[in-house]
Amino acid sequence: MEAPVSRTQKLNARPSPYSPLRHGAFRAVWLAFLVSNLGGLIQSVGAAWLMTSLTGSAGLVALVQASTALPFMLFSLAAGAIADNYDKRAVMLVAQVFTIAVSVVLAGCTYFGLIIPWSLLIFTFLIGCGTAVNNPAWQSSVRDMVPRQDLPQAIALSGVSMNIARSVGPALGGVIVAIAGATAAFAVNAFSYLVLIVVLFRWRPQIQARRLPPESLGSAMGAGIRFVAMSPRIRIVLARTFVFGLAGSAVQALMPLVARDLVGGGPATFGLLFGAFGIGAIGGGLSSNHIRLALGTETMVRLSFIGFAGCSLGTAFSSNTPLTMVAMGLGGACWVLVLSSFNVAVLVSSPRWVAGRTLALFQMAVFGGIALGSGTWGLLAERFSISEALVLSALVHLLAVLIGLRWVLPDNKEVNLEPLNRWKHPSLSMEIEHRSGPIVITIDYQIREEDVREFLALMVERRRVRRRDGARHWHLLRDLAEPELWTERYDTPTWLDYIRQAQRITQADARIVDRLNELHRGAGPPQVRRRIERQPVSPPSEADDPHETDHDSTDPPQLPS
Structure with missing residues (x-):
């Protein structure tokens, strides 16, 4: 067993204030x-x-x-x-x-x-x-x-x-x-x-290469x-x-x-x-x-x-x-x-x-x-x-x-806030640009009933981290027909915003990610789906026939009799 470190040893081991x-x-x-x-x-x-x-x-x-x-x-x-x-x-x-x-x-x-x-x-x-x-x-x-x-x-x-x-x-x-x-x-x-x-x-500082374009000021x-x-x-x-x-x-x-x-x-x-x-x-x-x-x-x-x-x-x-x-x-x-x-x-x-x-x-x-x-x-x-x-x-x-x-001041215990770097660019079947969006992301988890309480506690932190890093409209859904199926849902304005949000997860957030993966009981990792939101468009009607002559815009509309 290691001998306990005394306060004097801690004081002597502290970094010099002039070391930088x-x-x-x-x-x-x-x-x-x-x-x-x-x-x-x-x-x-x-x-x-x-x-x-x-x-x-x-x-x-x-x-x-x-x-x-x-x-x-x-x-x-x-x-x-x-x-x-x-x-x-x-x-x-x-x-x-x-x-x-x-x-x-x-x-x-x-x-x-x-x-x-x-x-x-x-x-x-x-x-x-x-x-x-x-x-x-x-x-x-x-x-x-x-x-x-x-x-x-x-x-x-x-x-x-x-x-x-x-x-x-x-x-x-x-x-x-x-x-x-x-x-x-x-x-x-x-x-x-x-x-x-x-x-x-x-x-001449060593400038890290940027993988993404800079954000707008706003x-x-x-x-x-x-x-x-x-x-x-x-x-x-x-x-x-x-x-x-x-x-x-x-x-x-x-x-x-x-x-x-x-x-x-x-x-x-x-x-x-x-x-x-x-x-x-x-x-x-x-x-x-x-x-x-x-x-x-x-x-x-x-x-x-x-x-x-x-x-x-x-x-x-x-x-x-x-x-x-x-x-x-x-x-x-x-x-x-x-x-x-x-x-x-x-x-x-x-x-x-x-x-x-x-x-x-x-x-x-x-x-x-x-x-x-x-x-x-x-x-x-x-x-x-x-x-x-x-x-x-x-x-x-x-x-x-x-x-x-x-409101007690948090201690200065340093946490590792370097990027987690686990996210990889997904393979997509359709072409998409940085400005494309909104992007809707869903993640499906299979959670046993006895793990639900811990899962919900982790999701409180998950929601905070997602929203902190740029996610919008975060929701947690439970399937009524299949109660063990839980779905995390959020969206981002554009595909570029989604990439930024995914790359901002830090090493300190890994605890949440890893524990959620451990609680998931499905075959393979939690399933992630990425969708782009699109508005429905009505088909053209006969009234929209381009060969018909447009009515004069000054004519009053005809009311049904």
């Missing part, structure tokens, strides 16, 4: 994104502080963050569909070129004094659009850069990259704004994208929504992600006002607070695997919600810059611990064909919460006070802990 950096492609792109994120944070500081000089409205100041987050809520799903259907490297390049162009125009308009509050919000919105298109392609391409066992560490390091920039960028941005103004901050951001563009041009977006709707694990993660983004956005959206009004500082103080948040996030990112292994994912997430509530309360009641920086550090650590856990849970629950779309919906949940929360907390701060708005956000965090007791 051994892979050259990931390391180069990761460093390039670090530089790009650094420029983005400098730009964020410049935009937030410029808004405080353009207006005294707390609502407009908070909308700077909302305008950056809103594109993620609006366009992430489309961006994810594009990433899943086209070359991810090309998608990232287009997004970066667009973003650098907008950044250059923003810097120019600021230099010539053409910026007003609403035009600043438009520019930050457009920069957010470029980032929203880029991120699903980047996050889903991590699978192409590192082996399977390094995937959780690579995801954590992606968050660390952002938070290293978060720790240095705001402080550097505050100094740049204080010395040279917001124009310089915007110019630095524009140049930061050049490094990433060069690295992406040099990266169809691909619908498939992503359907997959998440039929995946309970992902639904729980996205719901809790939205709540966390909603509550956690208060601290970041109101941070310029905290620096100016609660601790009486300027742009440099704002940069220090932002940097403290980022330093805490780095610590949280690098220690996330250790904490998750020691406490479990759900416990870590609940404690992080409580910790972020403490950050909000500490910030609300502090008038001392160092004390507020400590609160910000705690908030940054909790922020990355929660979001990295949610990100990993989504990715390990998504097969490759839809990973970009599920990650896009994750982004929509995060930034949808941030966008809604930023505007809400800004209005509350304007209506009441900054401190009261922060206290309310802390209460929402504590309420979210109670929500977690009801």
Whole structure:
């Protein structure tokens, strides 16, 4: 008998958080994104502080963050569909070129004094659009850069990259704004994208040959929504992600006002607070695997919600810059611990064909919460006070802990979501094209009476998987004359949709397939029939004789006497 593995041995055997950096492609792109994120944070500081000089409205100041987050809520799903259907490297390049162009125009308009509050919000919105298109392609391409066992560490390091920039960028941005103004901050951001563009041009990923043509944008977006709707694990993660983004956005959206009004500082103080948040996030990112292994994912997430509530309360009641920086550090650590856990849970629950779309919906949940929360907390701060708005956000965090007791986060036990690859193209006696349809599929099973209960339980999962992968109008039928005969029936709009649906079955779904085959008692495997739906056509009547003269269309119809 093998000796039991101790907790110390488990901790010592865990993968290094830096292991993905051994892979050259990931390391180069990761460093390039670090530089790009650094420029983005400098730009964020410049935009937030410029808004405080353009207006005294707390609502407009908070909308700077909302305008950056809103594109993620609006366009992430489309961006994810594009990433899943086209070359991810090309998608990232287009997004970066667009973003650098907008950044250059923003810097120019600021230099010539053409910026007003609403035009600043438009520019930050457009920069957010470029980032929203880029991120699903980047996050889903991590699978192409590192082996399977390094995937959780690579995801954590992606968050660390952002938070290293978060720790240095705001402080550097505050100094740049204080010395040279917001124009310089915007110019630095524009140049930061050049490094990433060069690295992406040099990266040559191994692109898997596509066996099927790409889906249309609308169809691909619908498939992503359907997959998440039929995946309970992902639904729980996205719901809790939205709540966390909603509550956690208060601290970041109101941070310029905290620096100016609660601790009486300027742009440099704002940069220090932002940097403290980022330093805490780095610590949280690098220690996330250790904490998750020691406490479990759900416990870590609940404690992080409580910790972020403490950050909000500490910030609300502090008038001392160092004390507020400590609160910000705690908030940054909790922020990355929660979001990295949610990100990993989504990715390990998504097969490759839809990973970009599920990650896009994750982004929509995060930034949808941030966008809604930023505007809400800004209005509350304007209506009441900054401190009261922060206290309310802390209460929402504590309420979210109670929500977690009801909807527990699924564990990050990785399942094999690679294609099952058992489906073979059937031999057909008639010609059919990809657009032909609708296609009706029936599968006949012979099930003994004593196996019916287990069969029905398996069919619950079978229905979910079929509908998740694209089947429509799923039904289970039982023959009245032959009760042991059961028929599974569903349809797809076209023959191409049927092929997609059949090829999306994963290795993790094999348990259902294999057990159903075991329960089937007929001669040979369950019989599959594929039919194309056709509408009946009435035969031509005498009234339709083409040799007869047509009546004038203006004549009224003759009624029978």
